[in-house]
Amino acid sequence: MTTVPPPPPAVPVPPVGGSQPPNNNLVLAIITTILCCLPLGIVAIVKAAEVNTKWTQGDLAGAQASADAAKKFSLIGIGVGVAVAVIYFILVAVGIASLEFNTY
Amino acid sequence: MTETTEVGLFARTRRAIHPVVFPLVTGAAGVGALVVLSRVNPHEPGHYPTCPSLWLTGLYCPGCGSLRALHELTHLDLVGAWDMNPLAVIAVPWLAWRWLRWLLETLGVRRERRLAPPWVLWTVFAVVVLFTILRNIPFFSPYLAP
Numbered sequence: 025m026t027t028v029p030p031p032p033p034a035v036p037v038p039p040v041g042g043s044q045p046p047n048n049n050l051v052l053a054i055i056t057t058i059l060c061c062l063p064l065g066i067v068a069i070v071k072a073a074e075v076n077t078k079w080t081q082g083d084l085a086g087a088q089a090s091a092d093a094a095k096k097f098s099l100i101g102i103g104v105g106v107a108v109a110v111i112y113f114i115l116v117a118v119g120i121a122s123l124e125f126n127t128y
Numbered sequence: 129m130t131e132t133t134e135v136g137l138f139a140r141t142r143r144a145i146h147p148v149v150f151p152l153v154t155g156a157a158g159v160g161a162l163v164v165l166s167r168v169n170p171h172e173p174g175h176y177p178t179c180p181s182l183w184l185t186g187l188y189c190p191g192c193g194s195l196r197a198l199h200e201l202t203h204l205d206l207v208g209a210w211d212m213n214p215l216a217v218i219a220v221p222w223l224a225w226r227w228l229r230w231l232l233e234t235l236g237v238r239r240e241r242r243l244a245p246p247w248v249l250w251t252v253f254a255v256v257v258l259f260t261i262l263r264n265i266p267f268f269s270p271y272l273a274p
Binding site (some may be wrong): 044045047048050051054055057058059060062063065066069070072073075076077079080104105108109112113116 | 174176177180181189190191194198213215216219222223226240241242243244245246248249250252253256257260
């Protein structure tokens with residue numbers, strides 16, 4: 025419906041080695057593993073390490089795929105962690121409420 | 129490269145916000161969480177949920193004890209924090225450093241992103257796995273379990 029702006033001029037493909045390596049998302053992986061206590065973080069660390077390995081081997085597409093996978097596993101882990109916390113606090117709130125109800 | 133070609137409301141909204149907002153909000157959330165954590169003691173049961181991995185499997189995961197470790201760190205008890213989770217103690221300064229680099233990058237201080245040699249990350253992986261196994265073995269548990 026709205027006018028889509030014309031696509032930007034094609035960027036010449038940078039030569040191999042001259043382009044920026046992908047973000048390996050190790051920060052998210054470590055946060056998931058250490059601060060979120062879910063083994064999914066370990067999978068994310070493996071994927072992050074794969075990014076560096078594939079990048080040094082010149083496998084740019086593979087490195088990007090591993091970076092995306094690292095991010096995905098981290099976000100799933102953090103999401104599960106947050107969901108567990110939310111459910112816990114809801115149960116505590118309900119438990120306290122029912123406790124008071126029974127007491128009186 | 130992909131950022132410049134993104135269209136749609138979400139991408140446009142994101143572009144309208146100055147990039148420095150993202151690390152600042154993240155940093156504020158982190159500091160806020162630490163303030164709560166320093167006041168509400170995780171050593172006393174009932175304040176925080178049990179780690180779901182521990183609850184499901186009965187095994188200590190690499191992150192078990194990190195909440196208590198961070199609580200000790202906010203009280204400047206480095207030894208106590210180390211006893212709870214040494215990996216968390218090591219991770220905190222590194223995460224702070226990555227956050228600072230992120231902040232500087234959004235402020236226009238650009239440095240070319242370089243990846244660490246692969247063996248560094250595989251070592252991190254090996255340490256995390258070894259730590260997880262050892263802290264569940266009774267002989268090492270007094271030193272490594274939270």
